[in-house]
């Protein structure tokens with residue numbers, strides 16, 4: 001049994017099929033990059049996993065439970081966290097307050113601010129700060145953070161909710177080279193304890209982080225395997241890598 005299994009997933013908008021009989025499996029404690037040309041169906045797949053969209057047919061199994069068609073909150077409650085490309089931090093709150101708010105959204109919706117003194121919160125906060133490297137920014141308002149720091153804060157906010165599976169949408173879009181390098185280090189640390197599915201266009205970044213790469217094309221699985229295999233796969237080169245190398 002895989003950690004996350006997608007079986008014969010299809011999704012149509014009106015009559016147009018955008019996900020067509022797509023299947024893949026994600027192994028626990030690995031990082032999988034989901035790649036493919038524009039419009040291949042990557043974001044829609046993430047939307048289907050997280051319950052933002054309902055599939056037309058097919059099955060999604062997470063930790064042996066069928067989660068197909070469950071609503072977004074229920075899927076989040078079961079441990080699937082997602083960071084979108086556009087940051088959703090509270091700019092007027094400090095880094096610490098943002099992490100508190102994220103923690104309060106986790107499994108205990110009625111937690112109030114006084115309970116943040118509890119040891120579980122403190123331990124989680126320390127862990128997330130160490131991972132994201134934001135300790136020095138704890139009392140700064142999120143609005144003054146750099147683009148990279150904002151992205152790391154948002155990863156931290158998702159981690160405060162203790163996800164078992166973390167989905168990231170283009171985490172290095174718009175980042176400088178040093179920021180990308182730091183994100184590589186963060187994700188390579190994170191995959192020791194978490195399972196990750198990352199939608200990404202930047203193949204240099206994919207090379208640095210991926211244990212396995214899943215390539216989508218026109219809503220279907222084109223190839224899956226380690227990056228070394230994917231980069232030499234003729235069909236992948238035709239539909240995807242050739243395109244990005246020219247870009």
Ligand SMILES: Nc1ncnc2c1ncn2[C@@H]1O[C@H](COP(=O)(O)OP(=O)(O)OP(=O)(O)O)[C@@H](O)[C@H]1O
Pocket residue numbers: 013018036037038039040041042043044045
């Ligand atoms: N809500 C919607 N209604 C109609 N069509 C949609 C909807 N959402 C996505 N699509 C279509 O589904 C196809 C797949 O889109 P999707 O955003 O999943 O691709 P993607 O691989 O994430 O692309 P990109 O790399 O450009 O973000 C596209 O043709 C898109 O126009």
